Amino acid sequence: MQSPYDWKNVEITGRSLVSGYTDSTTNGAAHIELVARGGTHTSRLPCKGTGYHANLYVTGRSKFEKELEHTAGYATNNPQKTGAVSPLKGKWIGFKQAIHTVPSGMKVEQWYQEYVNGQWTSWKKIFEYPDKGSWGGGNPKYGGTSPYGTSYKLISWGGPLVFFRWDNIDKMYIKHLSIRDFTKLKSDGMKNRFSTLYFTGINICCYFHILKMEC
Incomplete structure (x- = not known):
């Protein structure tokens, strides 16, 4: 996960209409989730x-959740905000995550329409x-001196x-799923990579795949 073509500083966007959900709490109560910076x-x-x-x-x-290893590396002090928006069921909404590298570390944002x-x-x-560097508390076994560092890495x-x-x-x-990469790749002149996927349907998880990885 050190390729210059990796998704890193990204804006992940999708639009959805929730018309039904269950009471199950497996993997958390019913929710939409956008994830980047991993494999x-x-x-x-x-x-x-x-x-x-x-x-x-x-x-x-x-x-927000931070994960440094599947699944032992989930942080224990993940931040949340109750009542950030009104309930989702029965209306079209847009949801976006932006992930930035900033001088003080990293910053994650959620946007809504x-x-x-x-x-x-x-x-x-x-x-x-x-x-x-204060967001963590999980137990990743790849911590310590590994490239992943401690649970607060x-x-x-x-x-x-x-x-x-x-x-x-x-x-x-x-519908209207898209990813925009803010990174400017000077090595080959690529700027602001953009991928988009348009479809309507029901699924569990979909992802954009750039490279095959092996441990």
Whole structure:
């Protein structure tokens, strides 16, 4: 996960309409989730399962999660905001996560919009949180002297995968999924990479894949 083509400083955007969800709390209550700065999230390759997660729950609660290893490396002091937006069910909404490398460390942001009276409202920032090295508390076994450092290590690297995910939502329409990379790759003249995927349907998880990885 050290390629110049990795997704790193990114803006992940999607629009959705939740029309049904369950009471299950497996992987958390019903929510939409956007993830970047890592690779595959499996027990076979736990060291690749890093990322900053932006969660928006159907109740309107907002949360960030930091993961330094799948799954032992989840932080224990993940920030959240109750009532960040009104409940999601029955309306088209736009949800965006922006991940930035800043002089003080890392910063994650959540943005939100709604479709009202035939048009989209302006994007509004609903939550942001800085990672300056005090966000952590998990138990990644790849800590210590490894490249991943301690449980408070900044996720300063990118990754070949970006995830659009939802849990415990059993009926939802989605469209206008996109990823924008702020990074300017001087080596080959690439600037502001942009990928987009348009479709409507119901799924569990989809992702953009750039490179194959092995531990």
